[in-house]
Amino acid sequence: MSNFRLKKIPNLAGVGLKAQHYKTILQEKPKLGWFEVHPENYMGAGGPPHKYLTAIRELYPISLHGVGMSLGGPSERLDPEHLRLFKALKDRYEPWLISEHLAWSTHEGKFFNDLLPLPYTEETLNHLANHVDEMQSYMGKQVLIENPSAYLAYESSPYAETEFLDQLVKRTGCGLLLDVNNIFVSANNQGYDAYDYLDAYPVEHVEEIHLGGHSVELIEDDDLGIGKLLIDDHSSAVIDDVWDIYKKLIAKTGPKPSLIEWDGDIPEWPVLFNEAKIADGFMKKHVSTKVKS
Amino acid sequence: MASFKQIHKEFVAALLVPSAPIPKGLVALKKPNITSRFAVYRNNVIVGLIAALKSNFPICFALVGDEFFKALAVDFIRKNPPTSPMLFEYGDEFAFFISQYSPADQLPYLADIARLEIMWRNAYHAIDAKPLDIAKIQQIDAKEHSNLTFKTHPSAAILKSNWPIYSIWQGHEDNDMVDIDLEVKQAILICRPNVDVLIANIDPAACIFYSAIMNGRTLGNAYEKAIKQDQNFDFNYCFGQLFALGLITDIAAEN
Numbered sequence: 324m325s326n327f328r329l330k331k332i333p334n335l336a337g338v339g340l341k342a343q344h345y346k347t348i349l350q351e352k353p354k355l356g357w358f359e360v361h362p363e364n365y366m367g368a369g370g371p372p373h374k375y376l377t378a379i380r381e382l383y384p385i386s387l388h389g390v391g392m393s394l395g396g397p398s399e400r401l402d403p404e405h406l407r408l409f410k411a412l413k414d415r416y417e418p419w420l421i422s423e424h425l426a427w428s429t430h431e432g433k434f435f436n437d438l439l440p441l442p443y444t445e446e447t448l449n450h451l452a453n454h455v456d457e458m459q460s461y462m463g464k465q466v467l468i469e470n471p472s473a474y475l476a477y478e479s480s481p482y483a484e485t486e487f488l489d490q491l492v493k494r495t496g497c498g499l500l501l502d503v504n505n506i507f508v509s510a511n512n513q514g515y516d517a518y519d520y521l522d523a524y525p526v527e528h529v530e531e532i533h534l535g536g537h538s539v540e541l542i543e544d545d546d547l548g549i550g551k552l553l554i555d556d557h558s559s560a561v562i563d564d565v566w567d568i569y570k571k572l573i574a575k576t577g578p579k580p581s582l583i584e585w586d587g588d589i590p591e592w593p594v595l596f597n598e599a600k601i602a603d604g605f606m607k608k609h610v611s612t613k614v615k616s
Numbered sequence: 617m618a619s620f621k622q623i624h625k626e627f628v629a630a631l632l633v634p635s636a637p638i639p640k641g642l643v644a645l646k647k648p649n650i651t652s653r654f655a656v657y658r659n660n661v662i663v664g665l666i667a668a669l670k671s672n673f674p675i676c677f678a679l680v681g682d683e684f685f686k687a688l689a690v691d692f693i694r695k696n697p698p699t700s701p702m703l704f705e706y707g708d709e710f711a712f713f714i715s716q717y718s719p720a721d722q723l724p725y726l727a728d729i730a731r732l733e734i735m736w737r738n739a740y741h742a743i744d745a746k747p748l749d750i751a752k753i754q755q756i757d758a759k760e761h762s763n764l765t766f767k768t769h770p771s772a773a774i775l776k777s778n779w780p781i782y783s784i785w786q787g788h789e790d791n792d793m794v795d796i797d798l799e800v801k802q803a804i805l806i807c808r809p810n811v812d813v814l815i816a817n818i819d820p821a822a823c824i825f826y827s828a829i830m831n832g833r834t835l836g837n838a839y840e841k842a843i844k845q846d847q848n849f850d851f852n853y854c855f856g857q858l859f860a861l862g863l864i865t866d867i868a869a870e871n
């Protein structure tokens with residue numbers, strides 16, 4: 324059982340917890356709202372990962388952001404062993420939020436370590452809803468579902484992604500994690516307007532926001548000639564176009580727990596911390612303009 | 617449209633094999649370059665898994681270099697994709713794979729270095745346990761010592777090799793691989809009593825002694841086995857090492 328009391332994540336910025344930053348965080352105790360943790364990295368029995376996470380959890384609230392549950396996978400039930408290990412971490416560390424992805428990554432016992440796309444059909448919706456129900460009842464807690472970044476989509480998808488997520492909320496009572504960078508990446512890669520997506524998105528269910536960087540590749544598509552393909556690699560700072568969508572989003576939702584995801588080419592702590600302060604700045608500005616008007 | 621199960625099956629079939637046909641029904645824009653776009657998924661999967669192996673086998677990586685490691689990793693990944701999302705434990709079959717991998721014939725010690733790195737990782741993530749203070753033994757009447765048996769640390773393990781695995785590991789730590797005599801055979805003892813994983817170079821008699829202790833033999837019996845192997849077995853040193861390395865977590869008297 325847990326040594327921790329449940330600790331609320333404030334409507335402030337947080338960052339993804341990286342082993343490279345453990346010692347700095349414990350020494351400097353930076354003024355930061357919260358940390359997000361990939362549970363898959365803490366599923367070992369003991370050792371330094373748990374030692375550091377315990378020490379950090381004593382100072383900050385956390386969220387558990389799963390990348391391996393494969394909610395969109397084809398099997399009838401979720402992997403029982405993975406559920407058990409996830410729940411053990413939930414019990415041990417008392418996260419304020421738990422989240423997973425609208426995607427799949429496992430097939431017949433093989434793990435592909437990427438968030439793979441799904442067609443948005445009635446069949447998929449039923450399947451997803453069953454898996455989300457199963458995860459929520461096993462965890463005894465609401466799970467937030469995150470929109471994916473995509474390089475391709477399935478042609479026969481009668482549901483728009485935004486509508487699909489809204490249906491999933493209605494059927495399961497899950498919450499939503501809106502990744503603003505993923506909107507920008509998918510919109511570019513599939514030729515739609517990011518702001519149209521945001522207008523259609525059920526923002527009233529957003530409990531957490533993700534911000535991250537992406538990289539740019541050139542691609543030659545048959546109809547448009549050479550264009551940009553955006554790769555969601557979380558290896559750089561958030562760009563201005565993504566901050567603009569973020570500002571528009573918090574104008575609708577008000578301040579929300581907002582996470583900086585930086586998973587590759589991980590920078591020195593001050594660089595990451597500064598990104599979080601930018602998000603906090605936008606949220607503060609939003610509140611003060613609201614008070615004035 | 618294909619069923620949910622069929623969609624996954626087709627996608628996976630194309631994911632790890634670049635020459636396989638791309639699944640039907642995928643779109644983006646009006647006339648997209650499906651091949652280049654699908655390549656992003658293929659690339660994400662393979663690059664992510666190569667990075668996981670590189671992080672789990674840093675010494676193997678340093679020994680063979682970037683290009684060789686990539687080729688080795690890609691072959692391994694196609695044959696042994698991970699079976700769990702816990703990528704920190706990916707690569708249990710890597711040592712065996714290397715031992716069968718003919719391009720690595722020039723580096724006959726590479727498979728044992730992979731074994732060492734798997735054991736290092738197991739020790740790092742093993743369940744925590746508090747090592748016993750040697751003072752606890754000193755409180756017991758010396759006449760009883762030879763009858764004592766011990767509980768050993770969950771992270772403790774021994775690896776015997778026909779190659780100088782300790783020297784190679786040490787050379788990697790010190791960034792100095794120059795003077796390693798490949799004719800030397802070494803065995804190591806691994807333990808993580810607290811935060812750091814400790815590795816000790818152990819001679820054949822010490823190896824017998826520690827193995828016996830870990831197998832629940834009495835101290836007296838472990839000593840006898842070791843001295844049989846080597847008349848010059850240094851009992852006092854090895855007994856001290858049991859506690860210096862945090863190998864002992866409790867005393868369990870002989871039944």
Ligand SMILES: [Fe+2]
Nearest residue numbers: 469502533584
């Ligand atoms: Fe995200």
